[in-house]
Amino acid sequence: MLAIEDLTVAYGGNAAVRRASLTIAAGERIGIVGESGSGKSTLALALMGMVADAARVEGSIRIGGIEMAGAHEKAWRVVRGRKVAMIFQEPLSALNPLRRVGETVAEPLRILNGMDRNAAQARTLALFKEVGLPDPEAKARQYPHQLSGGQRQRVLIALALSRDPAILIADEPTSALDAQVGLRIVELLNDLARRRGMSVVFISHDLASVARATDRLCVMYGGDVIETGPTAAVLAAPHHPYTAGLVAARPRIDARRERRARMATIEGVVPALADLTEGCRFAGRCRSEMPHCAGERPRVSISAQGRTVCCHLTDAAVTASEARVFA
Amino acid sequence: MRPKRPVSLVIGAALVGLVVAAALVSLVWTPHDYEAIDVAQRFLPPSAEHWLGTDQFGRDVVSQLMAGARSSVAIAFVAVLLGGVVGSLMGLVAASAGGLVEDAVMRLTDFSLAFPALLFAIMLGALFGPSFANAVVAIAFISVPVFARVVRGAALQVRSQDYVLAARAGARTPAHILWDHVVPNVLPAITVLATIEFAIAILVEAALSYLGLGVQPPTPSWGRMLAQAQTLLYLAPQLAIYPGLCIMIAVLGFNMLGDGLRDAADPRLTEGR
Numbered sequence: 185m186l187a188i189e190d191l192t193v194a195y196g197g198n199a200a201v202r203r204a205s206l207t208i209a210a211g212e213r214i215g216i217v218g219e220s221g222s223g224k225s226t227l228a229l230a231l232m233g234m235v236a237d238a239a240r241v242e243g244s245i246r247i248g249g250i251e252m253a254g255a256h257e258k259a260w261r262v263v264r265g266r267k268v269a270m271i272f273q274e275p276l277s278a279l280n281p282l283r284r285v286g287e288t289v290a291e292p293l294r295i296l297n298g299m300d301r302n303a304a305q306a307r308t309l310a311l312f313k314e315v316g317l318p319d320p321e322a323k324a325r326q327y328p329h330q331l332s333g334g335q336r337q338r339v340l341i342a343l344a345l346s347r348d349p350a351i352l353i354a355d356e357p358t359s360a361l362d363a364q365v366g367l368r369i370v371e372l373l374n375d376l377a378r379r380r381g382m383s384v385v386f387i388s389h390d391l392a393s394v395a396r397a398t399d400r401l402c403v404m405y406g407g408d409v410i411e412t413g414p415t416a417a418v419l420a421a422p423h424h425p426y427t428a429g430l431v432a433a434r435p436r437i438d439a440r441r442e443r444r445a446r447m448a449t450i451e452g453v454v455p456a457l458a459d460l461t462e463g464c465r466f467a468g469r470c471r472s473e474m475p476h477c478a479g480e481r482p483r484v485s486i487s488a489q490g491r492t493v494c495c496h497l498t499d500a501a502v503t504a505s506e507a508r509v510f511a
Numbered sequence: 512m513r514p515k516r517p518v519s520l521v522i523g524a525a526l527v528g529l530v531v532a533a534a535l536v537s538l539v540w541t542p543h544d545y546e547a548i549d550v551a552q553r554f555l556p557p558s559a560e561h562w563l564g565t566d567q568f569g570r571d572v573v574s575q576l577m578a579g580a581r582s583s584v585a586i587a588f589v590a591v592l593l594g595g596v597v598g599s600l601m602g603l604v605a606a607s608a609g610g611l612v613e614d615a616v617m618r619l620t621d622f623s624l625a626f627p628a629l630l631f632a633i634m635l636g637a638l639f640g641p642s643f644a645n646a647v648v649a650i651a652f653i654s655v656p657v658f659a660r661v662v663r664g665a666a667l668q669v670r671s672q673d674y675v676l677a678a679r680a681g682a683r684t685p686a687h688i689l690w691d692h693v694v695p696n697v698l699p700a701i702t703v704l705a706t707i708e709f710a711i712a713i714l715v716e717a718a719l720s721y722l723g724l725g726v727q728p729p730t731p732s733w734g735r736m737l738a739q740a741q742t743l744l745y746l747a748p749q750l751a752i753y754p755g756l757c758i759m760i761a762v763l764g765f766n767m768l769g770d771g772l773r774d775a776a777d778p779r780l781t782e783g784r
Contacts, residue, residue: 278672
């Protein structure tokens with residue numbers, strides 16, 4: 185459905201996403217995790233063709249078999265909404281405060297899909313029902329500020345679904361919501377993916393919701409895709425030291441009973457865009473760092489289970505019997 | 512929950528209403544003919560016949576003030592409309608286009624903002640002669656860069672909102688985004704600024720008329736009434752006080768109206784949860 189190959193997005197000389205490769209099958213739910221500044225949002229914007237004009241995009245983005253990297257804005261408008269749609273982190277600011285939410289959803293249907301007023305209205309209400317908004321008729325007449333956070337996010341999901349996209353990109357859809365509401369949004373996305381056979385790209389830094397929302401996981405750090413694989417497998421046995429650190433740093437309720445109650449952390453911070461080096465970008469924070477890590481970028485190793493890791497440790501350890509290696 | 516109506520909105524609207532009503536009524540009715548000179552009736556004190564007395568030519572002061580409101584409101588309205596439309600368009604274009612166009616437009620506004628506004632209006636009046644049209648153009652010219660600057664800022668702020676991003680993600684064209692999202696959301700800023708510019712326009716119009724560069728006699732104007740009363744300050748100070756008070760009421764009214772509108776124009780404040 186979607187295939188990214190060697191995708192680089194650079195602002196000036198600095199690559200916010202560096203030679204990333206990723207494929208998403210139809211109906212697959214994939215999670216992209218990473219800290220702020222890891223390039224996950226830039227990657228999401230690149231999938232919509234919405235990176236800043238000043239950014240340089242190299243490599244390949246194939247959506248439904250069509251090459252979109254470097255495509256013109258006009259070509260992207262054909263894809264947006266119909267092939268790829270997006271929902272956002274902060275549902276309040278993603279809705280025009282001066283418009284009734286029903287109109288926000290109905291208007292693109294009228295103008296882009298050529299529906300008449302009644303058809304668009306009916307479709308809007310059907311969408312509101314599909315995303316589980318209570319009392320759709322009443323909600324359609326309300327302004328964004330009159331809805332709760334969860335309801336706003338449901339409106340945004342309805343808007344994203346309105347033109348039946350094949351892929352839904354959810355950029356931290358639960359981060360601005362409280363945990364219970366966030367959980368229900370995750371359940372809704374799971375439902376929609378199953379019922380519509382729609383792919384979901386779920387971007388988050390919350391491993392707990394990623395574990396619930398996705399089949400496959402893609403871990404990013406400093407603009408690099410450092411590990412991919414089935415979500416459960418990656419979280420159970422991470423290969424990359426950074427992923428291992430992330431998994432260890434998960435807040436856990438039973439941790440309180442342990443003697444050392446401090447939460448595990450990864451020392452240091454994500455390097456700034458301008459400070460990114462040629463080598464492994466986790467070098468400097470990595471506990472297993474080797475002398476050549478900072479200067480040389482590790483190759484990507486692929487395991488038989490379809491997991492990929494980008495780390496010198498794995499690179500050195502792989503043997504031909506358990507995995508194959510490519511440049 | 513409905514928030515309390517802001518006091519400034521009520522007072523501002525009342526004062527503005529008074530001035531506008533006076534201007535409109537003067538078109539069809541004034542207590543006396545405001546141009547009628549009667550030397551026998553000079554400097555009359557307030558009476559039932561002449562509510563605020565008469566001036567040095569025996570003209571009725573109330574009638575003059577009402578007709579003067581007409582000039583002030585008409586000039587200010589046309590000037591702010593003109594300046595607002597031109598300036599807002601410049602601001603929207605600058606914010607949408609970005610790059611060289613934005614730089615060009617904003618440097619142009621910097622340039623015109625660097626001119627002392629009143630001096631510029633006086634220069635225009637002196638250059639092209641005093642007339643209604645020139646006063647309008649001069650005052651509009653002053654407000655254009657202010658509108659351009661404020662609208663550009665507001666538009667940039669709106670364009671950085673996620674709902675513009677969401678609209679782009681929904682395959683909307685830049686023109687649609689501008690019309691559906693940017694314009695409605697900068698309109699409150701334009702409205703508020705317009706009322707404040709209205710106040711400034713009335714002051715500038717009074718200043719121009721005071722200097723003889725505004726509307727010409729015999730059309731009455733508050734500024735010229737003030738200028739003429741100046742020489743009679745010891746003899747009849749009330750003739751200076753009345754137009755001065757009118758200017759004050761109008762300016763205060765529009766400023767307060769602008770303040771009140773800023774709060775009232777927002778559905779987040781008026782349509783409760």
